[in-house]
Amino acid sequence: MFDLAGKIAVVTGGSRGIGRAVSIALAGAGAHVLVNYRSNEEAAKETLRLIEEAGGTGEALGFDVADSESVETAIRDAAKRHGHIDILVNNAGISIDQLLLRVSAKDLEMTWATNVNGAIFCSKACIRSMMRNKWGRIISLSSVVAESGNAGQVVYSSSKAALLGMTRSLAREYASRGVTVNAVAPGFIETDMTADLPETARQGIVDQTPLGRIGRPEEVAAAVVFLASEEASYITGQVVRVNGGMHV
Ligand code: NAD
Secondary structure (H helix, E strand, C coil), X not given: CCCCCCCEEEECCCCCHHHHHHHHHHHHCCXXXXXXXXXXXXXXXXXXXXXXXXXXXXXXXXXXXCCHHHHHHHXXXXXXXXXXXXXXXXXXXXXXXXXXXXXXXXXXXXXXXXXXXXXXHHHHHHHHHHHHHCCEEEEEECCHHHHHCCCCEHHHHHHHHHHHHHHHHHHHHHHHHCEEEEEEEECCECCHHHCCCCHHHHHHHHHCCCCCCCECHHHHHHHHHHHHCHHHCCCCCCEEEECCCCCC
16 A cells, blocks of 8 residues: 555564564565664564565664664665665663652663664654755654553653654654654554463453454554555654554
8 A cells, every 4th residue: 555665664672572573564665674673683683584474574673772872884785785774663662660669760761772773863863865866764663651651661651752742843843854753552462571460450441442352463453554655655743543542
């Protein structure tokens, strides 16, 4: 449906979950996808296998999003190899859930280093190439809790809300250069991140969701592909909510 032929996309944390689904969907639309992983190269290669099985192309790209130097080096080399980077999906994220009184400085630092600093480092590393080509897409994975809040998620939800501030500022900063910047805010999606939730909590979430079920990674990926497409050229600084109506 959407044509991303000739585009080079970077998907951070593409080795599993939503990042894997996004990588497969972007490749399915024709993009060459650089599937980022931090340590699990095997899992990134499995994403690549799935991409190739469906007729797409990509490669694995190892770096830790929280490490500004390795982000710069990996993305600079990739841009040199391919001539351009067109699409960045800031998907890598971690969640350490604690009530405020149990939050440690280390939990806070780790979460923000990955979820916020990581997205800013990756955006910075890709923006020059996008500006040069006068075309680019930056799409960041926020969360329903950035807007609704959630008891026990002060660290995670504040980091995801920070991504909305980043999105709106970058949208204003780079609109004149042909770069659109948007966020996708999923509700509760079936992945490793949510796999450990007890059955009662899971049922509680389903009960609060008008569509009456948990979401699938592919349903989030579909919104990302749309935002990456030419058809979304007049959308910037926005949040697309993929949450089954959980927060309206
Ligand atoms: P997941 O835990 O299954 O996958 C996260 C990926 O990020 C993993 O591949 C992990 O290796 C990678 N990652 C973590 N730290 C990294 C780092 N420093 N450098 C590079 N990669 C790193 O999670 P998911 O459920 O697929 O979530 C993907 C994104 O969507 C996250 O940003 C998450 O916060 C967001 N999100 C998920 C849900 C949900 O219900 N699953 C809801 C809202 C938002």
